Amino acid sequence: MPKSQASDVVGKSASNQGGFYSDTVKEHFFHPKNFMEDEAGYEADGTGMVGSPACGDVMRVWIKVDPKTERILECKWKTFGCASAIAATSMMSVMVSENGGMTLDAARELKPQQIMERLGGLPARKIHCSVLGDKALRAAINDYYRKTGQTEKIEIEQGRIVDKVLKITDHDIEEAVLEGADTLEKVQAKTKVGTGDPACIPEVEQLIRFYKEKYCEMQKEDGSQ
Amino acid sequence: MMNEHRRNRRPSRVPSPGTLRRGTRDAYLDNAATTPVDARVAKAMLPYMTEVYANPSSLHSLGQKSGMAVRQARETIAEILHAHADEIVFTSGGTESDNLAIVGVVQTATPRIRAEFGADAKPHVVTTAIEHHAILEPLLHLQKTGDIELTVVAPQKNGVVKAADVLSAVNERTVLVSVMHANNEIGTIQPIEEIGKGILKIRKNSISRSAQSQSAAHPTSDFRLPTMFPLFHSDACQAAGYLDLNVEKSHVDLMTLNGGKIYGPKGIGMLFVRRGVKLAPQVLGGGQERGVRSGTENVPGIVGFALALELAQQFKDKESKRLTLLRDRLIDGLLRIPKSRLNGDADKRLPNNVNVSFLDIEGEAAMLYLDAKGVYCSTGSACASTALEPSHVIRALGLSYEAAHGSLRFSLGRHTSKADVDKVVKLLPGIVERLRKISPVNLDMSYFD
Numbered sequence: 164m165p166k167s168q169a170s171d172v173v174g175k176s177a178s179n180q181g182g183f184y185s186d187t188v189k190e191h192f193f194h195p196k197n198f199m200e201d202e203a204g205y206e207a208d209g210t211g212m213v214g215s216p217a218c219g220d221v222m223r224v225w226i227k228v229d230p231k232t233e234r235i236l237e238c239k240w241k242t243f244g245c246a247s248a249i250a251a252t253s254m255m256s257v258m259v260s261e262n263g264g265m266t267l268d269a270a271r272e273l274k275p276q277q278i279m280e281r282l283g284g285l286p287a288r289k290i291h292c293s294v295l296g297d298k299a300l301r302a303a304i305n306d307y308y309r310k311t312g313q314t315e316k317i318e319i320e321q322g323r324i325v326d327k328v329l330k331i332t333d334h335d336i337e338e339a340v341l342e343g344a345d346t347l348e349k350v351q352a353k354t355k356v357g358t359g360d361p362a363c364i365p366e367v368e369q370l371i372r373f374y375k376e377k378y379c380e381m382q383k384e385d386g387s388q
Numbered sequence: 389m390m391n392e393h394r395r396n397r398r399p400s401r402v403p404s405p406g407t408l409r410r411g412t413r414d415a416y417l418d419n420a421a422t423t424p425v426d427a428r429v430a431k432a433m434l435p436y437m438t439e440v441y442a443n444p445s446s447l448h449s450l451g452q453k454s455g456m457a458v459r460q461a462r463e464t465i466a467e468i469l470h471a472h473a474d475e476i477v478f479t480s481g482g483t484e485s486d487n488l489a490i491v492g493v494v495q496t497a498t499p500r501i502r503a504e505f506g507a508d509a510k511p512h513v514v515t516t517a518i519e520h521h522a523i524l525e526p527l528l529h530l531q532k533t534g535d536i537e538l539t540v541v542a543p544q545k546n547g548v549v550k551a552a553d554v555l556s557a558v559n560e561r562t563v564l565v566s567v568m569h570a571n572n573e574i575g576t577i578q579p580i581e582e583i584g585k586g587i588l589k590i591r592k593n594s595i596s597r598s599a600q601s602q603s604a605a606h607p608t609s610d611f612r613l614p615t616m617f618p619l620f621h622s623d624a625c626q627a628a629g630y631l632d633l634n635v636e637k638s639h640v641d642l643m644t645l646n647g648g649k650i651y652g653p654k655g656i657g658m659l660f661v662r663r664g665v666k667l668a669p670q671v672l673g674g675g676q677e678r679g680v681r682s683g684t685e686n687v688p689g690i691v692g693f694a695l696a697l698e699l700a701q702q703f704k705d706k707e708s709k710r711l712t713l714l715r716d717r718l719i720d721g722l723l724r725i726p727k728s729r730l731n732g733d734a735d736k737r738l739p740n741n742v743n744v745s746f747l748d749i750e751g752e753a754a755m756l757y758l759d760a761k762g763v764y765c766s767t768g769s770a771c772a773s774t775a776l777e778p779s780h781v782i783r784a785l786g787l788s789y790e791a792a793h794g795s796l797r798f799s800l801g802r803h804t805s806k807a808d809v810d811k812v813v814k815l816l817p818g819i820v821e822r823l824r825k826i827s828p829v830n831l832d833m834s835y836f837d
Binding site: 195198200212216217218219221222241242243244245246248249287343372376379 | 422594649749750752753756757760769777778788789790793794826828829
């Protein structure tokens with residue numbers, strides 16, 4: 164199984180020389196911004212959650228939205244995960260709420276790569292930790308539209324491109340796992356993922372585990388395992 | 389040119405040790421990863437780099453001096469293990485020793501298994517689910533390439549393997565049984581003597597069986613001589629500082645040790661190879677180490693390793709007593725944190741190992757918060773591994789992924805004080821509480837079942 168080097172930093176910038184994590188990652192990890200302190204006393208306009216504790220990452224996002232401008236006034240969050248996951252959610256909350264707040268349309272377009280760049284880069288095998296925050300945000304935005312009756316604006320996730328060369332999405336990986344491919348080799352046999360874009364392999368491995376867990380747990384509930 | 393060269397004496401790519409030196413109040417609790425080199429060991433090694441640097445194979449007198457140092461080291465080690473000097477094979481470390489034992493036995497055994505059971509027959513190997521990657525990876529590779537059949541025995545929930553489970557996995561084609569002496573992640577001590585005795589018995593029965601069926605099959609066979617299978621290998625790297633390494637008691641035929649876990653240098657290790665065991669060499673060349681492992685001997689490493697092993701074994705009982713008290717103090721302190729659990733048996737455990745899981749938090753995050761406060765430990769979380777999988781050892785205990793992600797290992801050592809332990813007990817509750825505040829997960833204790 165190919166293992167990536169810990170020193171491969173993606174989105175590398177001047178601040179990420181030497182240490183495993185950039186100074187910005189450390190700042191957001193040790194001093195997280197906007198995390199949800201009082202869930203019970205908070206009235207959110209929209210909320211979303213993604214991930215599973217078995218996979219090692221869970222993110223929950225709460226947003227407050229200005230109904231006139233549809234800009235995000237506040238973005239609160241909670242994250243179960245490693246330093247990159249915590250720092251990425253923290254940075255995301257800053258990015259969508261700073262300078263008067265992002266419009267919901269703009270926030271929906273926020274990419275993990277943009278968060279990663281603002282963090283001064285992440286080690287290659289940590290990228291998968293940063294890709295759930297924006298999903299949780301989009302779930303919260305959909306929730307807001309649902310609550311305000313704007314159901315036509317709800318966007319179902321079309322799948323996120325994992326392999327940039329072959330344009331393979333996380334949905335393709337999910338399909339492959341559902342069809343019984345439970346190792347990287349087997350998923351590659353079905354999708355060729357990573358053959359043109361090897362940088363995505365650590366993320367693909369994480370996705371395979373994620374979906375395996377998801378469907379294994381369903382099997383367990385069925386009593387078939 | 390000369391002056392400029394002098395001014396830049398230190399090669400630019402080597403970090404100055406000054407920038408790496410840890411604070412005086414820091415607590416290094418990662419001794420199972422590696423230990424600092426004992427000052428006496430470093431001192432003993434130095435002359436073999438700068439003064440007695442000749443190749444031990446050279447026939448001139450300086451070469452013979454190097455050769456003498458290697459011979460002395462070999463004898464020192466043999467005495468500690470109750471072995472013969474010619475049963476010690478020096479290698480580059482624990483990983484190489486494990487690979488040599490496995491691949492060396494399998495390659496030697498394959499023709500014999502084929503001769504006895506047919507051209508398609510494969511040698512069978514028994515190991516446990518909690519072995520180090522240096523054992524599991526070569527075995528899984530050999531299984532994948534179709535060279536062996538493999539049985540991986542699961543431990544009990546306490547992280548201790550049952551000798552009977554290992555022995556009952558042995559069949560007539562089993563050529564090797566490999567069980568670690570003590571586990572590197574959860575510190576559990578395995579019943580090596582019981583397994584060793586059981587394997588001798590299996591060999592004995594197999595001799596009398598074949599003697600009955602075909603009268604002159606093994607006319608001179610003695611079951612104590614490892615001229616027949618299965619052979620017994622044990623990786624004792626983590627055990628060397630605390631447990632007895634007497635190979636006459638444990639009945640191992642092969643045993644791995646290394647320098648980096650016992651206050652010796654890194655990059656040196658050894659494999660005990662009982663007389664009569666034939667290993668296919670994996671490194672070919674000048675025929676050093678009786679042809680089993682070629683390559684010029686790492687003389688300073690060998691000298692340092694022998695002294696380190698001598699010191700570690702000399703003080704093992706005293707050090708075990710001291711660390712057991714500190715270990716239990718740390719365990720008691722950490723288990724006061726809500727939703728926590730000790731991984732691995734509380735008693736059949738190395739004196740220096742503490743491994744605790746906390747629900748609702750991820751181990752790497754907790755480890756980094758401790759790091760910022762000058763406490764160095766390690767985690768079984770997926771995020772800390774290159775494979776993005778949580779610890780195979782914690783999962784082999786039957787624990788959920790959730791519990792594996794939140795595990796922390798503290799491994800104490802010769803320089804660990806009560807103050808270090810108390811520092812962790814004071815710091816960690818606040819860190820866990822803070823991370824739980826940030827976490828959206830709130831699991832119940834059933835995830836520890």
